[in-house]
Amino acid sequence: MNNKPIIALDFPSEKEVFNFLQKFNEPLFVKVGMELYMQEGPSIVNKIKEQGHAIFLDLKLHDIPNTVQSAMKGLARLGIDLINVHAAGGRPMMEGALEGLEAGTTAGNKRPALIAVTQLTSTTEEQMQVEQKIVLSLQESVLHYAKLTKEAGLDGVVCSVHEAQAIAEVCGEDFLRVTPGIRMLGGDAHDQKRIATPDGAKRDGSSLIVVGRAITGAANPVEAYKEVCQLWEAQ
Numbered sequence: 106m107n108n109k110p111i112i113a114l115d116f117p118s119e120k121e122v123f124n125f126l127q128k129f130n131e132p133l134f135v136k137v138g139m140e141l142y143m144q145e146g147p148s149i150v151n152k153i154k155e156q157g158h159a160i161f162l163d164l165k166l167h168d169i170p171n172t173v174q175s176a177m178k179g180l181a182r183l184g185i186d187l188i189n190v191h192a193a194g195g196r197p198m199m200e201g202a203l204e205g206l207e208a209g210t211t212a213g214n215k216r217p218a219l220i221a222v223t224q225l226t227s228t229t230e231e232q233m234q235v236e237q238k239i240v241l242s243l244q245e246s247v248l249h250y251a252k253l254t255k256e257a258g259l260d261g262v263v264c265s266v267h268e269a270q271a272i273a274e275v276c277g278e279d280f281l282r283v284t285p286g287i288r289m290l291g292g293d294a295h296d297q298k299r300i301a302t303p304d305g306a307k308r309d310g311s312s313l314i315v316v317g318r319a320i321t322g323a324a325n326p327v328e329a330y331k332e333v334c335q336l337w338e339a340q
């Protein structure tokens with residue numbers, strides 16, 4: 106898997122996606138999330154793949170183990186590079202997800218890397234403690250989920266930059282820390298709560314960054330992407 110910044114294609118339909126992608130003259134690493142996948146279905150993944158882009162399919166599965174296992178078996182056939190579940194679904198669910206992916210990966214192809222969301226980057230510590238009734242610090246909760254994810258045999262987690270270094274120390278450098286909530290210095294945080302810049306992410310232990318609106322909402326998305334790449338690669 107390459108380590109280019111992952112662009113979140115949070116668009117309502119195929120039309121906006123290809124209008125955006127045709128501005129770039131290079132293979133990208135992109136994320137297809139719920140908004141796009143639920144409108145366009147699996148065909149959008151095939152069409153983006155045909156253009157040579159690497160794909161993170163972000164559907165954040167969270168259900169009983171059998172359901173997630175079966176869903177993953179089908180999704181593996183799409184030939185994506187990276188996919189996720191919610192760690193809160195539990196260890197048997199994560200193990201099921203992995204088995205499903207392995208069963209669905211066709212001969213000669215590589216199994217998609219599987220990561221688990223710990224605490225969403227839109228969640229604050231206070232919100233987690235009040236709403237989820239978790240009596241830990243946010244950092245402790247994320248680390249707990251990271252360890253559980255590693256025990257289940259997955260390849261890494263989604264977390265914020267703020268927890269990435271601690272996860273690397275506990276789970277090892279090879280365990281992926283995929284970090285959304287990336288903003289340029291002074292940029293609008295929107296609904297994100299635990300944010301960082303691309304250079305801060307590299308410095309503080311991210312393996313991969315996910316960048317959406319800072320690129321897709323920019324007046325010049327190609328320039329914005331270049332700027333993100335320079336900051337990410339400069340460290």
Ligand SMILES: O=C(O)c1cc(=O)[nH]c(=O)n1[C@@H]1O[C@H](COP(=O)(O)O)[C@@H](O)[C@H]1O
Nearest residue numbers: 113138163225226263285286315316317318
């Ligand atoms: O799994 C994810 O990709 C994800 C997890 C998380 O904790 N926070 C988070 O923002 N994301 C996704 O990352 C993207 C961030 O988008 P921007 O906030 O526009 O950069 C969105 O597509 C989210 O769905």
